[in-house]
Structures are given as C-alpha cells and as structure tokens.
Amino acid sequence: MADQRFVIVGAGLAGAKAAQALREQGFPGRITLIGDELHLPYERPALSKDHLTGKADRDSMTVHSAAWYTDHQVELALGIGVSRLDREAHRVDLADGSSHRYDKLLLATGASPRKPPIPGADAPGVHYLRRIEDSESIRDAFRHSKRLVVVGAGWIGLEVAAAARQAGVDVTVVESAELPLLRVLGREVATVFADLHREHGVDFRFGASVDGISARGVTLADGTEITADMVVVGVGACPNAQLAQRAGLHVDNGIIVDAALRTCDPDIVAAGDVANAFHPLLGKHIRVEHWANALRQPATAAATMLGREASHQELPYFFTDQYDLGMEYVGHVEPGGYDEVVFRGDRDRREFIAFWLKENRVLAGMNVNVWDVVDPIKALIGKEVDPKALADPGKVLTAAAR
Numbered sequence: 258m259a260d261q262r263f264v265i266v267g268a269g270l271a272g273a274k275a276a277q278a279l280r281e282q283g284f285p286g287r288i289t290l291i292g293d294e295l296h297l298p299y300e301r302p303a304l305s306k307d308h309l310t311g312k313a314d315r316d317s318m319t320v321h322s323a324a325w326y327t328d329h330q331v332e333l334a335l336g337i338g339v340s341r342l343d344r345e346a347h348r349v350d351l352a353d354g355s356s357h358r359y360d361k362l363l364l365a366t367g368a369s370p371r372k373p374p375i376p377g378a379d380a381p382g383v384h385y386l387r388r389i390e391d392s393e394s395i396r397d398a399f400r401h402s403k404r405l406v407v408v409g410a411g412w413i414g415l416e417v418a419a420a421a422r423q424a425g426v427d428v429t430v431v432e433s434a435e436l437p438l439l440r441v442l443g444r445e446v447a448t449v450f451a452d453l454h455r456e457h458g459v460d461f462r463f464g465a466s467v468d469g470i471s472a473r474g475v476t477l478a479d480g481t482e483i484t485a486d487m488v489v490v491g492v493g494a495c496p497n498a499q500l501a502q503r504a505g506l507h508v509d510n511g512i513i514v515d516a517a518l519r520t521c522d523p524d525i526v527a528a529g530d531v532a533n534a535f536h537p538l539l540g541k542h543i544r545v546e547h548w549a550n551a552l553r554q555p556a557t558a559a560a561t562m563l564g565r566e567a568s569h570q571e572l573p574y575f576f577t578d579q580y581d582l583g584m585e586y587v588g589h590v591e592p593g594g595y596d597e598v599v600f601r602g603d604r605d606r607r608e609f610i611a612f613w614l615k616e617n618r619v620l621a622g623m624n625v626n627v628w629d630v631v632d633p634i635k636a637l638i639g640k641e642v643d644p645k646a647l648a649d650p651g652k653v654l655t656a657a658a659r
Contacts (some may be wrong), residue, residue: 258284258285258286258563259285259286260286261284261286261287261360261361261556262286262287262288262289262357262358262359262360263279263284263286263287263288263289263359263361263362263363263398264289264291264349264357264358264359264361264362264363264479265288265289265291265362265363265365266291266292266339266342266349266362266363266364266365266366266500267291267292267293267363267364267366267367267497267531268290268291268293268294268298268333268335268528268550269292269299269301269365269367269529269534269551270298270299270301270320270529270548270551271365271367271528271529271530271550271552271554271555272292272298272300272363272365272529272549273290273292273320273321273557274320274416274551274552274555274556274557275363275365275528275555275559276288276326276331277291277321277329277330277392277421277555278555278556278558278560278561278564279563280329280331280484281559282340282556282560282563282565283560283563284562285361286561287330287332287417287473288329288332289331289332289333289334289357289359290326290331290333290334291334291335291337291339291349291351291357292333292335292336292337292388293317293336293337293338293339294335294388294619295336296315296319296324296335296389297317297319297320297321297322297326297333297335298319298320298321299315299319299320299389300318300320300548300550301318301387301389302390302548302576303317303318303319303392303414304386304387304389304392305386305392305413305416305417305420305564306324306337306397306416306420306577307578308389308392308577308636309392309395309396309397309416309417309424310420311396313388313403313440315577318389329344330549331492332349332546334355334357334371334637337351337352337353337355338351338352339351339352339500340352341500341503341504342362342501342503342504344504344506344522344524344525346358347359347360347362347524349362351365354619357386358523359524360505361524361525361526361560361562361628362524362525362526363525363526363527363528363554363555363562364500364501364512364520364525364526364527364528364531365512365527365528365529365531365551365558366496366497366498366501366529366531367496367497367502367529367530367531368494368495368496368497368530368531368546369387369494369495369497370385370386370387370490370492370493370494370495371424371493371494371495372385372489372490372544373408373470373490373492373613375467375468375469375561376468376469376470376489377468377469377470377471378470378490379437380471380472381472382468382471382472382487382488382489382602383470383472383489383490384398384487384488384489384490385402385489385490385491386413386417386491388541390606395417395487395489396424398487399421399424399426399640400424400485400488400493400582401486402425402426402485402487403426403427403486404427404428404429404446404484404485404486404487405417405418405421405426405427405428405429405485405486405487405488405489406428406429406430406431406474406475406483406485406487406488406489407421407428407429407430407431407489407490407491408431408467408470408488408489408491408492409430409431409432409464409474409490409491409492409493410430410432410434410436410437410438410461411437411438411442411492411493412438412575412577413491414430414432414437414489414491414492415437415438415450415454415577415579416577416578416579417489417491418430418454418459419457419579419580420460422454422457422580423457423498423580427458427460428458428459429459429460429461429462429483429485430454430461430462431459431460431462431467431475431477431483432461432462432463432464432465433464433465434463434464435463435464436450436451436463437448437450437451437454437461438558440592441592442594442623443590443593443598443613445598445611445612446598446623447601449604449607449625450579450591452582453579453582453607454579457542462477462483462600463634465477465478465479465481466478468490470488470490471488472487472488472620473485473486473618474488475488483502489550493634494530494546496510496511496512496530496531497530497531498511498512498531499520501520501527501531504524505630506520506521506525507520507521508532510533510544511527511530511531511532511533511544512531512532512533513533513542514526514527514532514533514534514535515534515535515636516535516536516537516568516569516570517557517560517561517566517567517568517569518532518534518554518557518558518561518567518569519561519605525560526560526561527558528551528554528555529550529551529554529555530544530545530546530551531544531553532544532552534554534569536569536570536589537568537570538557538570538572538638538639539589543573543589545573545642547573548575549571549573549574549575550571550573551573553569554569554571554589557569572587572588572589572617572635572638573586573587573588573589574586574587574631581626582607582623582626583625583626583628584621584623584625585624585631586621586622586623587621587622587623587631587634587635587638588613588619588620588621588634588635589620589621589636590613590620590621594615594620595613595614595615595620596614596615596616597613597614597615597644598611598612598613598614599611599612599614599647599648600643600648601647601648601649601650602627607625608625608626608627609624609625609626609627610622610623610624610625610627610630610654611625612634612637612642614642614644616641617641617642617643617644618639618640618642619637619638619639619640619642619647620638621638622634622635622637622638633654633655634654635652636655636658637654637655637657637658640658640659641658641659642658643657643659644657
C-alpha cells in the first residue's frame, strides 16, 4: 500500500480530517489534498458567528498548521480548482493544466451559496457567506452601514442578523415563510427565534417575495422598497456536485453514497456537505450541511478507502449562537414529519429542551441555554417515550423512555 496514491478533492474541514484519518488509520502511501482556496483548510462555523463579530481570528479556525501537513507528508495543492475527473484513467485534471493520478479518491467539494433567480442577485455589493473573505467583507461593511437587509431567515440569515445588531446596524429580514426556520424547526420552536430577534430590534417581513436586489436594498413583489446600505442573501446552499455529475457518478441533491460513503464507483468516496449518504439508523439518504458531519464522516471515508468495513451512523448535530442564546440540536426531522413537540424547562426564559415526536417516538432534540445534555438526548432518539415524563424537569431524561 506504500506505493498507492490517495487524492482528496476539497480542502475544507472534511478534506483535512480525511487526510488526518488516513494517517491515523495507518495509510503509508501518498496523500494529495486539492482545494481551490489559497488558505490552509479551516472550519466554517465561525464565519457567521465569532469571526463575523471579530471575536475569532483566522488562525483559530485553521484545522491544522502548515507544519502538520509537512510532518504527515500530506501534499497540498491549494488555490487550484479541479476541472475534470477521468474515472477510467483514475486521474483528476486541474485548472492549471496539471493532473494527479489516484488509486482512491475522496470528493469533499462542499457546497456553495444558492443564488436566487432574481434580478440583481449578482450585483456588486450584494453579499453571500461561504468563505473567509465573505465573512470579512460583511464584517467590514457593518462598520460603514446603518441599515442591512437580509434575504432569508435560515441559520445563516439569522446569525448574520444577530452579528449586525451587535454591531449597531439596523436589520430587516425578508422571508417567504411565515416564521424563521419554519421548515427546519416547525412553528412551535420557530416562534422562539422570531421573538428573540424582535426583542433585539430586528424587523421581519414574513410571507414576502423578493422581485429585485441591489446593494441599496430590495424590492418586494408587492412593490415595497426596503432601502439599505448593504444586502446579505442567505437562501440555502447547493452541493458542489458538478465534477461528479460530469464524471457520470450518481448525483441527486449531492453525490449519492452508501453508509460507507462509497459512490457507484468503488474507488471513489464522498463526504461532507456534498454527500447524500444513506443513514442506517434513519433508514434513508440525507445530506447534512453542518460542521459535525464534515468533522465525523472522514473517519468512515478513510476506512472505506483502505478497504475496511465502515458505516457512518452518527446522528446529525448542529449548533448556533445568537445574542445570548446558545443551542444544540441532534437528530433529524423532515418538514412536517412530527406530530408533537414536547418542551422541558422554561420556554419564556429560553432555557429549555424541545423534543420532536412522532407517535411518541423521539425524532430529534434541541437544548437551548441548557448544557451537557446532548448525550442523554441522543440516547432517546428513536425510542418510544412517555411525553409527560419527558416534559418533567424533575425526572431523569432517560427515564422517559418506555
């Protein structure tokens, strides 16, 4: 195996962790990590949180130092995109004309901000958030702006709104749904975030459709013009699966992989935001665009590349920090896929745990300003529970299981 060459396309968290996992699992051959950003691989959550508010610098987000890649003999090809994947020749061609042969290939190409088909969505001064430069550009714009319009009330939109309010910028959030995060959390918990932002001075325009965007604001479908000094668009992300699709891999909302993260090509695996993976515990394919997925999937991908039995079974996990609210969420709920939300704690003080149930079985749990409970929440996922016991803060969480 020492004469084998493994190539990783995508130098983000998933790519860097895959290189680490390959070395930790004993791979002695060559590893080449290719990415189109010039920076060393870094973690992205801070881009809409602490880096955006100036509390975290670039170095704090870096996955490994430059010395780590040297010490572990991981070759870096940064600032160069991959233009073609030739599966028959086992080769990737780069935009600069160079190429790399592989024995096994990992695609960790991530996702890109979705740009809505609206006039002005690509106008100069309209911001999207994905890379370090995006975060720093938005942060710099806060210093010179009095009013911001955010298009989209998802996680990115709300985190940007919170950072802007903390910087003293007036914020209007435009959202087509009736509440923020409605598809993700449902009405019962979405109202918590709507109230949180209203208390901090955010102006929501719900049920609103955007007809035009510019750096000076947005125009709604009803003709309303909302003026601003800057606009941030956060309406979701699209998996960067174009390379895989052109190469004939199965693509449907990302690269289709099994529980071992193996594509339809036995020599190619995929991980992170771009992977639409079969989850054995959930019994279906899901694509998760969260930090924990990019952190944990690479160990499975590395084992599969090494020809070992592997299965990614970690439940989806994500977190957010907005103003004085901190939250962790574990599990998975399809939009409208639950029949009850059980609250444990004080929802008015925003110190609670919420559980999404279907036929008294726990699908997911979220702890808000309540800490060190992720493990017991995770232990309840998939189990039938007594809703009354679950809601009782005087009872041990796991005692609610039937």
